Amino acid sequence: MKRIAGLREIADQFDLFLIDQYGVLHDGITPCPGTIDGLARIAACGRKIIVLTNSGKDAAANLARLRRLGFATSHLDAVVSSGDVALQCVRNGILGPPFTTGARACVIGRRDDSYAFSSDDFELVDRPQDADFLVFAGSDAPRTSLQAYHRDLASSAKAGVPAICINPDITMIRDGELVPAPGAIARLYEDLGGAVEYVGKPRLLIFAQAVATAALGPEARALMVGDSPEHDVAGARPISSTLLVRTGIHRHLPEQQLLQLCESYGGIPDFLTPAFGW
Numbered sequence: 001m002k003r004i005a006g007l008r009e010i011a012d013q014f015d016l017f018l019i020d021q022y023g024v025l026h027d028g029i030t031p032c033p034g035t036i037d038g039l040a041r042i043a044a045c046g047r048k049i050i051v052l053t054n055s056g057k058d059a060a061a062n063l064a065r066l067r068r069l070g071f072a073t074s075h076l077d078a079v080v081s082s083g084d085v086a087l088q089c090v091r092n093g094i095l096g097p098p099f100t101t102g103a104r105a106c107v108i109g110r111r112d113d114s115y116a117f118s119s120d121d122f123e124l125v126d127r128p129q130d131a132d133f134l135v136f137a138g139s140d141a142p143r144t145s146l147q148a149y150h151r152d153l154a155s156s157a158k159a160g161v162p163a164i165c166i167n168p169d170i171t172m173i174r175d176g177e178l179v180p181a182p183g184a185i186a187r188l189y190e191d192l193g194g195a196v197e198y199v200g201k202p203r204l205l206i207f208a209q210a211v212a213t214a215a216l217g218p219e220a221r222a223l224m225v226g227d228s229p230e231h232d233v234a235g236a237r238p239i240s241s242t243l244l245v246r247t248g249i250h251r252h253l254p255e256q257q258l259l260q261l262c263e264s265y266g267g268i269p270d271f272l273t274p275a276f277g278w
Contacts, residue, residue, distance in 0.1 A: 001259075001272055002272070004271050004272070005274075007276070010223070013221060013241075014221045014222060015047060015048065015220045015221050015222070016048045016211070017042055018210050018223065019050070020225060020232050021055070022173050023228070024276050026066075026069050027176050028174055028175065035276045037278055038278045048077045048214050048216060050076070051066070051076055051078075054167045055081040056082070056135075056136075056138050056166045056167045057083050057115055058083055058115075059079040062081055077214065082167055082201065083167070084116055085209050086117075086200070087117060095197055099133055105123070106156075108149075108185060110140045111143070115137035116137070117137055129161065131156070134156065134162070134189070135164055136185050136186045137166050137167060139174075139180055139184070141174070142177075142179050150192070162195045163195065165198045166199050166200060168182070168198045169201075170187070171184070173249065183198075201232060201236075202235025203235065211240070221241070223240055223241045227244065227245050227247055227250065228249060229244065234267030242270050242271070243272075244262070245274070245275055246258070
C-alpha cells in the first residue's frame with residue numbers, strides 16, 4: 001500500500017476512474033473539500049470518470065443530486081447505480097422468479113422518495129406481506145428505527161416473502177451523520193428468517209457493469225476510489241486497483257484501526273489518501 005497526498009501523484013497511471021459517491025465526493029449536504037476541483041482535473045487529463053454508487057435511485061436522480069451540490073456533471077462519463085443494475089437484472093430475468101416484471105413489489109425506503117423500482121414494471125403495494133417480493137432500496141433512518149423495521153417486516157419474513165437489496169451499504173451518511181443503510185435492514189430481514197438477494201458493491205457484477213460502460217477495452221487500467229474497505233476496496237480488487245480515502249464512514253478511525261478493518265475484509269487498498277483532492 002502506498003500513501004499519497006493527492007490524485008496528481010497517480011492520475012497518469014489509470015485510464016478509468018470509478019468513484020464512489022457518498023463519503024468520497026460529498027456527505028449528502030456539501031461536497032467534500034477538493035472534490036469538485038479533483039474531478040475537473042482528472043477530466044482535463046482525458047481520463048474517463050464513472051460514478052459507481054450503491055444507490056437505490058437511478059442514474060438520472062444521482063446526476064441531479066450531484067448537479068445540485070455543484071459538481072459539473074459534464075466531467076462524468078456515466079453514473080452506474082446499484083438500483084439501475086438491479087432493475088436491469090430483473091428485466092433480463094437474471095434473478096428468476098419471483099423477481100420478475102409485473103410482480104407485486106413493496107419498495108422499502110425513505111418516505112415519499114422514489115427509487116429505481118418505483119416504476120410501471122411492477123404492481124407496487126404498500127404492505128410487505130402483500131408483496132411477491134420486497135425491495136430494500138433506501139432507509140428512513142433515523143426517522144424509522146431498526147426496531148420499527150423489525151416489527152413491520154416480521155410477518156412477511158415469517159410468510160417467506162423473498163427480498164432483493166439494491167443498496168448493500170450497512171451504514172450511510174445522512175445530514176452529515178451515520179445512520180443504518182438498506183443493507184442493515186436487509187440483514188435484519190435475514191435474521192428474521194427472510195431470504196435476500198443482493199445487487200451492488202461489493203458484488204462483482206456492478207463493477208463489471210461499470211467497466212463495460214466505459215468501453216475502453218481489456219487493456220484499460222482502472223482505479224476504484226472509495227471510503228469503504230468492504231464495499232469499495234475488497235469488492236473492486238478482482239477488477240481494478242483501489243484507492244481508499246480517509247473521509248466518509250470511517251473518517252474518525254485512526255489509521256491503524258482502519259487498516260486492521262481493511263485486512264479483516266480482505267481489502268487492503270493499493271493507495272491511501274486523506275481525501276479526494278488533486
